[in-house]
Amino acid sequence: MTSVTRLTAVYPGTFDPMTLGHEDLMRRASGLFERLILAVAVGHHKRTMFTIAERLEIATELAAKYPNVEVMAFRGLLRDFVVGHGGKVVVRGLRAVSDFEYEFQMAGMNRQLMPDVETLFLTPSDQFQFVSGTFVREIATLGGDVSKFVSPSVLERLRERVKSAES
Numbered sequence: 001m002t003s004v005t006r007l008t009a010v011y012p013g014t015f016d017p018m019t020l021g022h023e024d025l026m027r028r029a030s031g032l033f034e035r036l037i038l039a040v041a042v043g044h045h046k047r048t049m050f051t052i053a054e055r056l057e058i059a060t061e062l063a064a065k066y067p068n069v070e071v072m073a074f075r076g077l078l079r080d081f082v083v084g085h086g087g088k089v090v091v092r093g094l095r096a097v098s099d100f101e102y103e104f105q106m107a108g109m110n111r112q113l114m115p116d117v118e119t120l121f122l123t124p125s126d127q128f129q130f131v132s133g134t135f136v137r138e139i140a141t142l143g144g145d146v147s148k149f150v151s152p153s154v155l156e157r158l159r160e161r162v163k164s165a166e167s
Contacts, residue, residue, distance in 0.1 A: 009033040009089040009120070010082050012074070014041045016048040017154050018058050019136055021093065021128035028122060029091045030066040037085055038063055042075040049137050049161060058154060079113040090119045095129050141165070 011029055015022055015038075030036045040055050050058070052073055063069040074081040082090060090110060092103050107119040123129070131149045140146050140158045147155050 006034040007089070008035040008037065008085065008087045009091050010037045010039050010078075010085065010087040011091040012039040012041060012078055012081070014043050014046055014048060014133065015055050015059055016043065016046070016050055016133050017136060017150060017158060018055070018062055019128070019131045019133055019149050019154075020151065021095070021124045021131040021149075022133075023062055023151065024125050024128050025091065025093045025122050026063060026069060027066065029120075030069050032120075033089065034068060036066070036069045036091070037087065038069055038071045039074045039078070039081055040071065042073060050157070054157070058157065061153060062151060077113070079110065082114060082117055088117055090117060092119060092121050094121045094123050095132070 009029060009032070011026060013022065026036070026038060038059050040052065040059055042052050048055070056071060056073055059071045063071050072081075072085075078090070081087075090107075092107070094100055094103055103119075103121065107121075110117065110119060124131070128149075136146050136149050136158070139149075140162055143162075146158060150158065
């Protein structure tokens with residue numbers, strides 16, 4: 001890219017845990033923008049399996065191969081984070097029609113709050129269209145194999161977390 005200023009995109013999420021679908025979107029978005037911020041939500045409205053520190057560690061490890069990706073925590077309004085970091089695009093993943101309605105409403109609200117910021121929807125690659133952090137957590141907690149849905153380092157952390165919860 002040859003623009004005078006770096007185009008910054010923000011990919012927000014809870015990433016609990018970070019799945020191969022999240023990694024797929026991060027990889028693809030990192031190729032579209034000069035700077036991509038993976039914004040890990042503290043998760044005030046969700047009970048998370050992993051702490052914010054653990055999710056930041058996982059995301060930083062998985063983002064390391066992309067030099068233009070930065071990992072940061074955020075809390076509060078996404079608007080404040082995006083504007084505060086010079087974001088011009090919010091990247092969101094759409095897996096299915098069920099995601100669309102919620103994401104469409106959120107994009108409309110964000111447009112009202114940040115009229116100078118665009119929302120870009122990306123669909124995951126075919127093999128990840130059905131993968132969600134919620135499903136991965138549930139399957140792992142119930143003793144199922146989630147190795148097709150997360151990277152090896154995430155799989156190991158999931159196994160450790162489930163094992164410690166059983167103790």
